[in-house]
Amino acid sequence: MASYKPMVVPAVPRLGEKVTQDTLYWQGYKTPVQIKEFGAVNKIDFSPVPPYNYAVTASSRVHIYGRYSQEPIKTFSRFKDAAYCATYRDDGQLLVAGSEEGSIRLFDISGKAPLRQFDGHTKAVHVVGFLADKYRIFSGGDDYSSNLWDIPSATEIVSYTEHTDYVRCGCASKLNGDVFITGSYDHTVKVFDARAKSSVMTIEHGHPVESVLLFPSGGLLVSAGGRFVKVWDVLKGGQLLVSLKNHHKTVTCLCLNSSGQRLLSGSLDRHVKIYSTTSYKVVHSFNYATSILSLALSPEDETIVVGMTNGVLNVKHRKPEESKEKSQKKRQPAYRTYVKGRNYMPKQEDFFVSKPGKCVLRKYDKLLKGFQSSKALDAVLEPHIRLYTPEVTVAVMQELNRRGTLRSALAGRDEKQISLLLTFVTRRVIEPRFTPILVTVADMITDIYQPVLGQSAVVDKQFLRLQEAIGREIDYQEELLEVLGMMDALFATLTKKKATYLEENKSNGLTKTLNQDTYN
Numbered sequence: 001m002a003s004y005k006p007m008v009v010p011a012v013p014r015l016g017e018k019v020t021q022d023t024l025y026w027q028g029y030k031t032p033v034q035i036k037e038f039g040a041v042n043k044i045d046f047s048p049v050p051p052y053n054y055a056v057t058a059s060s061r062v063h064i065y066g067r068y069s070q071e072p073i074k075t076f077s078r079f080k081d082a083a084y085c086a087t088y089r090d091d092g093q094l095l096v097a098g099s100e101e102g103s104i105r106l107f108d109i110s111g112k113a114p115l116r117q118f119d120g121h122t123k124a125v126h127v128v129g130f131l132a133d134k135y136r137i138f139s140g141g142d143d144y145s146s147n148l149w150d151i152p153s154a155t156e157i158v159s160y161t162e163h164t165d166y167v168r169c170g171c172a173s174k175l176n177g178d179v180f181i182t183g184s185y186d187h188t189v190k191v192f193d194a195r196a197k198s199s200v201m202t203i204e205h206g207h208p209v210e211s212v213l214l215f216p217s218g219g220l221l222v223s224a225g226g227r228f229v230k231v232w233d234v235l236k237g238g239q240l241l242v243s244l245k246n247h248h249k250t251v252t253c254l255c256l257n258s259s260g261q262r263l264l265s266g267s268l269d270r271h272v273k274i275y276s277t278t279s280y281k282v283v284h285s286f287n288y289a290t291s292i293l294s295l296a297l298s299p300e301d302e303t304i305v306v307g308m309t310n311g312v313l314n315v316k317h318r319k320p321e322e323s324k325e326k327s328q329k330k331r332q333p334a335y336r337t338y339v340k341g342r343n344y345m346p347k348q349e350d351f352f353v354s355k356p357g358k359c360v361l362r363k364y365d366k367l368l369k370g371f372q373s374s375k376a377l378d379a380v381l382e383p384h385i386r387l388y389t390p391e392v393t394v395a396v397m398q399e400l401n402r403r404g405t406l407r408s409a410l411a412g413r414d415e416k417q418i419s420l421l422l423t424f425v426t427r428r429v430i431e432p433r434f435t436p437i438l439v440t441v442a443d444m445i446t447d448i449y450q451p452v453l454g455q456s457a458v459v460d461k462q463f464l465r466l467q468e469a470i471g472r473e474i475d476y477q478e479e480l481l482e483v484l485g486m487m488d489a490l491f492a493t494l495t496k497k498k499a500t501y502l503e504e505n506k507s508n509g510l511t512k513t514l515n516q517d518t519y520n
Contacts, residue, residue, distance in 0.1 A: 004369045006361055009395045022262075022283035026274060029304060029316040035070055037063070041307025043085045044296035049092035052298050054305060056313060062086040062097055064109070067303060068317070076107050078114055082124075089130045090174075096137055098125030104139055106151065116154045120147055127170040133177035136194070140167030146182045148194055160192055162199050169211045175218045183209030189223050191234070203238040205230060213254040213263075215277075222263065224251040229265050231280065242280045246273050253295040266292035266306065288314060364396055373400055373409035378417075386424055390434065393424065398437045410441070411448050415456050418449060422462035429466075430473045442466060 039059030046054045053073070056063045060079040063072035076086075081100035088095055094115075095107045102123055106116040123142035130137055136157065137149040146167055148157040165186035173179040178194040185208040191201035207226030214221055214234075220241070221232045229244040229251055249268035256263055262283070263275040268291040274284040286304075294307035306314040346352050361369065367376035377400065380386065380393040400406040410421070422445065429438040446463075453460060 003359075004361070004365075006359065006365045007368060007395060007399055009392055020283065022274070022276075026284040026286075029318050031316075033070060033315040033317075035065075035313040035315065037307075037311040037313055039082070039311050040309045041294050041311065041313055043087070044294045044305050044307050044313075045087050046296055046298050046303075046305075047088050047092040048090055048299060052300070052303075054296060054298070054303075055086045055088065055095060056305075056307065057083050057086040057097065058307070058311060059083070062095070062107075067298070074109075076105075076112065078105065078112075084124070084126045085128050087129045089134055090132070091134065094130075096128045096130065098128045098139060098141070100124045102141065102143075104128055104137065104149070106137070116151065118149045118154060118156070120149075120156045120159070121145065126166070126168045127182065129170060129172050129180070131172050131177050131180060131194070132174050136177075138170060138172060138180040138182075138192075140170050140182045140184075142166045144184075146170070146190070146192060148180075148192075158194065158197075160190075160199065162190060162202075163188065165208075169209060171212050171214050173214060173218050174216060179218075181212050181214060181221065183212040183223060183225070185209070187225070189221070189232075191221075191238075201234070201238050203232055210250060210252050211254045213256065215256070216260055222254055224254050224265060226250060227267075229254070229263075229275075244275065244280060246275075246282055247271065249291075252291075252293050255295045255297050257297055258299055258301050264295060264297065266295040268292065268309075272304075272306065364392075368396070368399065371405075373403070373405040374412070376400070377409045381420055381424065390424075390428055394428070394434045394437055397441055401437065401440060406441070407444050407448065410444050415459060418445070418456075419458050419462050421445060422459070422466055426462065426466045426469050430469060442470075 037056065037058035038061060041056055041058045043057040044054055046052055051067055053064050053066055056065060056072075060077065060082055062076040062083055064074040064076075066073050076095070076097070079097075079099050084098040084100070086095055086097040093109055095109060096104060097107070098104055102119070102121040102125055104118040104121075104125055105114040106118070108115050118137070118139070121139065121141040121143055125139050125141040127140040128137060135151050137151060138146065139149065140146045140163075144161060144163045144165060144167065146160045146163065148159075149155070150157050163182070163184040163186050165184050167182050167184045170180060170182040172181070179191065180194075181189060181191050183189045183205070187205050187207060187209065189203040189205055189209055189212055190199040191203075193200045203221070203223065205223045205225050205228070207228060209223055209225040211224040212221065219233065219235045221234050221238075223230050223232065227245055227247050227250065229246075231241045231244075233239045233241050247265065247267040247269050251265050251267045253266040254263070255265075261277050263277050264272055265275070266272045270288045270291055272286040272288070272292065272295060273282050274286075275281065276283050288306060288308065289310075290312070291309045292306055293309055296305045297303070302318050304316045308314065364376045364379040367379055376396055380396045386393050397406060400409050413421070421441075425438050425442050425445070428434045429442060449459070453463070
């Protein structure tokens with residue numbers, strides 16, 4: 001008696017995400033660590049110097065976290081109300097933060113009490129930062145003003161009141177110690193120079209501006225607002241280079257990687273999109289549990305930290321490449337030992353003893369081997385198979401149809417089982433790789449259970465859904481056939497025109513030849 005051969009699941013084409021170098025790189029981060037904060041995380045900023053601690057602004061506190069710590073190593077809590085936009089200075093020694101009451105506080109990382117307090121705004125200060133010279137601070141508030149402050153004397157240098165709505169974001173140039181940029185809910189981005197009495201450039205974004213970012217070279221500016229991320233050429237007077245619309249909701253934060261070759265954007269649609277700064281196409285995407293308010297990438301791209309509206313801090317670390325190399329070196333001898341002698345060719349005088357390999361059958365194969373058709377179908381309708389590997393479910397149905405036992409396997413089922421079958425067929429029948437067999441299954445189910453229609457509202461609803469799905473697919477096919485007919489007509493017309501043109505040329509050439517012969 002011949003041994004049972006396991007069922008072969010046919011390989012069918014499947015549409016999926018194209019695996020690129022970017023995909024492999026960004027998927028190389030470990031499982032995220034979740035840290036719960038006291039409120040929505042409105043700002044995350046990494047220290048520019050080792051060990052690259054990061055400041056998290058949430059509620060009325062600023063927490064300092066170590067790279068791998070899940071508890072804050074330091075806390076600044078001298079705020080009467082909500083704190084905003086805690087930002088490091090370039091040397092990592094000072095930290096500045098705005099607040100809801102309108103004051104700006106400057107902290108020393110090694111202390112707790114504020115070194116300086118700057119009072120001048122009449123409403124909440126949502127954006128603060130250091131200029132490149134390290135001795136001045138810029139700020140923007142809900143009083144529509146953008147101010148410049150002197151750190152040693154704790155006085156206001158200049159105040160610009162050109163915005164007509166809340167100033168909610170800003171950044172400073174790293175090359176020029178006098179230039180800083182602010183974005184406002186009045187749909188504009190303004191470039192200020194401390195040596196001038198007014199803004200030197202105004203850019204119209206078209207939506208309330210939530211975040212601005214200046215490239216390290218200082219030549220390109222990125223603004224985010226609404227669903228749009230726009231890139232502007234500052235050296236050409238604020239000319240728009242590209243407008244990106246890859247998010248479904250408001251974009252709230254922007255970030256660059258250490259090399260400046262990848263741009264990251266976070267949005268209220270729970271996604272972080274990663275763009276190439278050469279083609280400005282999305283090369284990868286991260287999905288999170290809730291809406292994203294803030295985003296930061298460590299200076300060595302080793303850590304991605306995302307802050308969300310529910311107060312959760314999501315931290316992803318990257319595995320060091322050295323450990324991967326070491327582990328590969330350790331595995332190499334074991335692998336060589338394992339394959340040793342595999343390619344050996346027996347000689348003529350050798351006596352070859354073959355060892356039969358043990359074949360482990362899957363659950364549905366065991367049931368098919370025992371001719372238990374109904375149970376085999378039940379086995380492949382389990383959630384982990386029908387949802388993630390539907391090709392196995394369809395392959396078993398095809399095998400049962402080949403054996404002629406599919407009808408008996410589908411018969412004799414209760415309301416819950418019929419509903420499960422119809423849900424699977426309705427969902428997958430429109431996929432071209434499954435359509436031939438699932439159409440047969442749908443016909444059999446309809447024939448078997450037609451007498452009991454009207455007895456169960458659940459089953460009746462599933463039959464109606466199946467009818468709607470097939471009706472929509474037929475409509476799509478008809479529209480596609482119409483389009484194909486139009487295209488065929490166009491191609492036929494183009495071919496005729498080309499043929500007519502060639503014939504005219506040929507006839508003209510023949511006429512010229514006859515005329516020449518006549519004159520000769």
